[in-house]
Amino acid sequence: MRRPCRTVLYLPAANARAVEKARGLDVDAVILDLEDAVTAELKPDARTAAVAAAVAGGFRGRLGVRVNGADTPWGAEDLAAVAAAPFAVVVAPKVSGPADLTRFAEGLAPGQALWAMIETPAALLALPQIAGGGGPLEALMLGTNDLALALGTGPSPDREPFKPWLATLVAAARAHGLLAIDGVFNRIDDPDGLGAEAVRAGSMASTERA
Numbered sequence: 001m002r003r004p005c006r007t008v009l010y011l012p013a014a015n016a017r018a019v020e021k022a023r024g025l026d027v028d029a030v031i032l033d034l035e036d037a038v039t040a041e042l043k044p045d046a047r048t049a050a051v052a053a054a055v056a057g058g059f060r061g062r063l064g065v066r067v068n069g070a071d072t073p074w075g076a077e078d079l080a081a082v083a084a085a086p087f088a089v090v091v092a093p094k095v096s097g098p099a100d101l102t103r104f105a106e107g108l109a110p111g112q113a114l115w116a117m118i119e120t121p122a123a124l125l126a127l128p129q130i131a132g133g134g135g136p137l138e139a140l141m142l143g144t145n146d147l148a149l150a151l152g153t154g155p156s157p158d159r160e161p162f163k164p165w166l167a168t169l170v171a172a173a174r175a176h177g178l179l180a181i182d183g184v185f186n187r188i189d190d191p192d193g194l195g196a197e198a199v200r201a202g203s204m205a206s207t208e209r210a
Contacts, residue, residue, distance in 0.1 A: 005029055005062075005139070005179055012037040013050035013065065023058045031064045034078055035093050036145075043074045047081050054085040064089030064115070070103045079107035091115045091141070096122040101133040108136055115181065119143025121150055124165055131172035140173045142166060144183030 005028045011018045013032035022030045032050040034043060050065050057063075065087050067078035082090055088111075092104040095116040105114055114136040123130065124147075131140060144162055148154060153161035166182070173180035 005181060007061075008181060009061075010037070010066070012046065013053070014038050014042045014046035016049065019049070019053050023060070025060065027061045029062045029064055029089060030059050031066055031089070031091055033066045034074070035066050035068050043068065044077075047074070047078055051081050051085045054087050057086070062088040064091055064113075066091035066093060066117075067104075069093050070100070076107075079104070083107055083109040083112070087112060089113045089115055089138070091117060093117045093143070094119055094123075094146070095130060096120045097126045098129050098133055101130055101137065105133070105135045105137070112136060113138035115139040115141055115179075117141050117143045118165075118169060119146035119150070121147075124168070127168055127172040128175075131176040131178060137178065139179035139181050140169050141181040142169050142183045147183075 007027040008029045008031060009022060009025060009027045010031045010033055011022055013019065013034055019032065032053060034046050034050060038046040054063055054065070063086075065082050067082055067090060068074040070076070070079075090104070090108055090112055092101065092114060095101050095104070095118065101114070101116055108114060115138060116130055116133075118124065118127065118130070118140055119142070127140070131137075142162065142165065144159070147162065147165070148156075151161065156162070159166075162183075170180045172178075
């Protein structure tokens with residue numbers, strides 16, 4: 001039986017105050033971000049902080065980290081540091097095909113799970129192949145922010161442009177026994193909006209099966 005993954009909290013690894021607060025929150029997973037939430041000059045410090053947070057532990061849910069892409073100046077060092085630290089989950093950004101998935105998977109330590117972020121048009125078209133990647137792949141996650149830019153849809157409160165792709169991602173995940181994880185909700189000051197989006201997502205498919 002897979003562990004439930006209904007609530008995933010993303011936060012910048014460089015924000016020490018947010019990381020400390022996250023330790024007491026009742027969420028299924030905490031993902032420390034080294035990618036989009038961290039500026040270039042802070043990425044080495046964020047990597048060090050993420051590893052220190054993992055070693056210190058104390059999180060109520062599973063602890064993961066989103067590394068930078070393999071084609072960036074920080075990707076290789078991120079993977080090397082993460083593989084040597086007690087992270088349960090590694091989130092791979094901008095996975096556009098099976099080859100990207102393989103590069104990330106080869107850098108993980110035994111027992112670390114891989115979540116593939118689907119946030120490019122190429123990834124949408126390659127979903128069946130990505131989902132069938134096997135190995136440490138545990139979940140597919142739709143990166144709605146980057147997809148909105150790449151597809152030119154712009155912001156959409158009801159997420160109407162994403163519904164076909166959300167359904168396709170769920171189908172690909174289910175076909176291969178993976179978790180299907182929704183995209184992030186950006187407005188942390190809007191609990192009503194979060195609730196409404198969760199209801200809409202739940203109407204399409206549960207993110208977890210027993």
